[in-house]
Amino acid sequence: MRAARALALLAALAGPAAAEIRFDPAVVTGLRAGLWCASDTGERQEAPGTVSGYIDLVADPVLRRATEMVPLSSGTTFGIEATFASGVSGTAQVIVTHPPFGGSGETRQAMNPHPAAGRAIAFYTFDYPHEEVAGAWGFTLLLDGREVARAAFEAVEPRPGAMPLVGCGAPELLS
Incomplete structure (x- = not known):
């Protein structure tokens, strides 16, 4: 009984969980996932596989919190950074899946394919309600059409009175 209470207390104090991630270590040597901050470069790139038809380019991404919980709030940015193993080549692409968007019903967005070298970064920012x-x-990170990495997130309503992450605008999930 005491052990069960202790475990329950530890679970209550644990805070947000790290994003559920998996990857093929022969292809990807590391995968970071969670809430990010990045500088908007002001540049856009066509991305026909996305709902908007473009992506905004960013610079200097910083992982602010490794978590699977994503607060539903304008400006919240979340996603992944994968590091490719040395010598890996091919075409990389990230697919983002999500619940149906209001109006369009879209559930899938494909980022532009690019050469697999160094690292792959893909984010999503809540820009519109x-x-x-x-x-x-x-x-999901694909290499030549084959899944090599995946991170799962849960988008949730932010806690009442939540404070924004410093410099990001994404509400904290913990007080």
């Missing part, structure tokens, strides 16, 4: 959809979100 119709994007703020609660539920399971996933980022």
Whole structure:
């Protein structure tokens, strides 16, 4: 009984969980996932596989919190950074899956393919209210069409009175 109470107390104090991630270590040597901050470069790139048809380019990404919990709030940015193993080549692409968007019903967005070298970074930012959809979100990294890494997230309503992450605008999930 004491052990059960102790475990329950530890679980209550644990805070947000790290994003559920998996990857093929022969291809990807590391995968970081969670809430990010990045500088907007002001540049856009066409991305026909996305709902908007473009992506905003960013610089200097910083992982602010490794978590699977994503607060539904305008400006929240979340996603992955994968590091490719030395000598890996081919075409990399990230697919983002999410609950249906209001209006369009879209559930899948494909980022532009690019050469697999160094690292792959893919983020999603809640820019519009119709994007703020609660539920399971996933980022899948493909290499030549084969899944080599995946991170799962859960988008949730932010806690009342939550404070923003410093410099990001994404509400904290903990007080």
